[in-house]
Amino acid sequence: MRRWYGQFLGFIAGWLLLRHPVGGLLGLLVGYAFDHDWFTPPRRAEKRRPRQEQPADSTGNADVDWAYRVFELPATASDAELDRAYRRLMSQYHPDRVAGAAPDLQKLAETKSREINAAYDRIQKLRKQ
Structure with missing residues (x-):
């Protein structure tokens, strides 16, 4: 309010x-x-606790589920949908797009782009098998 x-x-x-x-x-x-709080300094980003790894279930799909959750796609998504989601997220979180921004924002973009790349590589590797 x-x-x-x-x-x-x-x-x-x-x-x-x-x-x-x-x-x-x-x-x-x-x-x-x-x-509208124009005069208050921006809040520092809260240090996020590291995400606890979920134990892999008996089918071993935890890693695959994580990769699809990054792209917000179902596991039945086509290659074209996956590529579109990858390009959309990378255009949003690529570190070069925030080169002149605050250091916190740069670090966030770097970690998010690493996560996106890891998820994309994981899905591509599983689809080639």
Whole structure:
């Protein structure tokens, strides 16, 4: 739930300080920024706990299921669907696309692209067999 009182108090303070309607509008703008947290620093990314490996079931499909979950595809997906999903995700998470971004975002893109590549290689290897 967003705050509402920043806009109200900003409008009143701006009007009273500048004694002009423009002051009220400026105060309203500052109040809007306050209500929508423009002045708070961004939260640091929470350190994620390492994902616990799930024990492989008797059929050994845990690794394959993981690979298909990365692409959000069923195991019956065609090669064309797999390639489309791979290209879509790599165009989104490729490290070169976020070269000028924050270091945290670069690191996230690198780990996600490694995961995508590992999943794609795993599926390709299983399909060649």
